[in-house]
Structure formats: structure tokens, C-alpha cells
Amino acid sequence: MAVDRKKLIIDAATKSFSLFGYKATTMDQVAKIANVGKGTIYTYYANKEDLFKEIIGKMIEEMENEALAAINPELSFSENLHLVLYQVLEFRREHQLMVKLFQEEQEMRTPAVIEMLQEVENAIIAFISWRLKIAITKGYIKECDPQLTAFIMLKMYISLIVDWERTHRPLDKEAIAALFELYLIKGLSL
Amino acid sequence: MAVDRKKLIIDAATKSFSLFGYKATTMDQVAKIANVGKGTIYTYYANKEDLFKEIIGKMIEEMENEALAAINPELSFSENLHLVLYQVLEFRREHQLMVKLFQEEQEMRTPAVIEMLQEVENAIIAFISWRLKIAITKGYIKECDPQLTAFIMLKMYISLIVDWERTHRPLDKEAIAALFELYLIKGLSL
DNA sequence: AATTTGACCAATTGAACAAAACGGTCAATT
């Protein structure tokens, strides 16, 4: 085997999507960066969106691995929850492709991008939901709908980090952990 | 005094903003509906945005009154919190002007509309924050930053009602109250 | 004299058209 053209294509597309976003990435460009004829791309992927899906899929896998790696069995459930969610949002903030896609979602509303980001959100919720089920079984937390609870947790976390920072000074990692513990785990009642 | 031209203008503008949104409402149209020369509008308001601001201000007042009216002193703090937030979101859902503005915000991203909706959100948060301060003083709930807590409450509430409904079957009023109580007041810890 | 008005102005918008760029195909090439 001389060169793995499929890998060349994925690498080229990942680079271009990260640099220019989905819409601004052309198949000609991907072919050129990959040093491959445009037709070759279509022997591996049915269309542009299909290529995009594969790359997002790999990114989700990567994110899940990082989230799993963040879990520390020696710490409490709520501390781990914080670590995982923080890891996820850091991933969102640091990975060029992710940053570019969020930008494109709210600036250009590219349908394919909106769809894929929903996919990413679903994957995150599924991951948290999975950990919640374990926590409930082991009796670490109350009975609750894991799906809905994971949804609320992610939304609250995003609110605390992304939305709050839009109009106020950012909260540091410890402050977020404390707030999350207060609001969701302990509750406001005395 | 023959006719209150200022009131004619406000009524006309409110009607037009509610029917067509901010961008699609022209000053000529407002003048025509109000049966007033266009120049007259500019004796009361410096520009279109100024007129818009006045109308949003009146709407916020109306919303605050309805929120206050929803409070029932015989019920617990958390029940009242639910009533107020539910009232606010019902207002958002039912008032034609509000509906139109949310539509315009996400479809056309009109800057003046985005700015005013931020103003509305601030007013809601200020209102909840005020009630929270009272609750803390009276010892109904734990010490916490009222501003930040109100922010989180509104965001969580919007998540439960608006965002959740986008991909799942809607939660009824009682379910939302129970979830709000579970997540924010009691907490997930055993 | 004070208030109200709509013709008027500069700036913005959007319809219409042409040109360029796009995703995807496939006959020719390796």
C-alpha cells in the first residue's frame, strides 16, 4: 500500500473545516490539500455532509475519551461530575474545529452545522446520562430521569460558563464547582 | 386638549411592532396608523429605536405587574418561585409583541431587537433577584448570590420549557414544578 | 406663537441580472 488516501482526505478535510468552517470549505480545496483527485473523495464519501459526519464522529470519540480520562475514582460523584463537564467545555473552547463550528452556527446558521452540533450535544448528554445511571444504582444520588437530568446539568453548566461570561466577569473553576454543588447537589433549602 | 397624539403614536407603534416586528415597521406606517404627520413622532421621540424602547419599557412594567400578581403569600417560597417564572414564560409565549421579537431575534438578528430582549432578560433577573433577597433575609433559603442565582433559575427554567420541548414531549406545569423543586431547592444528594 | 405636517434628502435596501464558484459525475487515464 503506497499511501492511505482515505487518511489524507480526512486530515485535509479536518484541517480545512477547522480553518474555514463547513460552508467555506470546498471539495476542490480538500482535494488539493490532500493531494488527491476530487473524484477520489467520492469513492470514500457519498457527499460533503457525509465527510463532515465522519470527522464529527471522530471528534465526539476523542471528546468521550478525554471526558472518561478526567474521571478520578477516588473523588466523590459530584466532584467527578464537575471534572467531566469542565473537561467537555474546555474541549469546546480549545478545539479549533469546535470553536469554528459554534461560530458558524450562530453567524451563518449553516443547517449541516446546526445538525451536527445537535449530534455533539446528544453525545454529551448520553455520556452524562450513562454516568448518572451508575450513580443512581450505586446510591450516590436520588432517583431521577437520567436523560432529563443530564440535559439540565449540561444546560446549567453552559449557562454558568458561556452565558454568564457574556455580561459578567468569568467564574473560576473552583467557583463553578461550588455553585454546581450548591444548586444541583445540595439544593437551596436549609 | 383635543387628542393625545403621543398616545396615538404609542398605540400605533405597539400595534405595528406586534404585527410586523421592528424592522418591518416603518415610521411612515406608524404615522399613518396613528393619523399623525411623520414629523410629529419626532417631537416625542428622537428616533425609531427610542420609540421602540418606550414600548418595551411599558411591556416590562406590564410583565412585572403580572409576575407580582402571581405571587400567593399563602404558598411556600419555592411554589411562588415556580408561579412567577411560569407567569413570565407564559407572558413570553402569549404576548404578540414578545413572540414577534423572539422570532425576529433568531431569524433576522436585528441588533435593536437583540439589545431590547437583553433588557427584558435583565428586568426579569432583577425581579427574581429582588424576591431572592427577601427569601434569604427571611431565612427561607440558603445564603447565595441573588443575581447569579436568579440568572441560573431563569436559564434552567427556559431550558426545561423551551429547549426541552424542541426535542422531547413538553413537560406539564406540575412536572416542571417538581423538577425545579428537585434540582434547585432540594438537590440531588440523599 | 406653538404645533403639526408632508415634501424632501441622504443613506440603505433589495430586485434583477451576470459572472463566478460550487458539489457532484463520469469518460479518459494510469
Add this chain to the structure above:
DNA sequence: AATTGACCGTTTTGTTCAATTGGTCAAATT
């Protein structure tokens, strides 16, 4: 059998220009 890029129909982009817009102000009205 695998790879390619010229080619095709469609979509997007750039450009023009007339119509519309927010805002002004001299004239008309009270």
C-alpha cells in the same frame, strides 16, 4: 481496478440601480 480532473447543472456571489427608509425642516395650520 483505482484515480483523475474537465465538465455539467445549480447555487452563490458580486454589481447595479431604482425604490424605500429614517430623519429634517420650511411651510401650513391651529
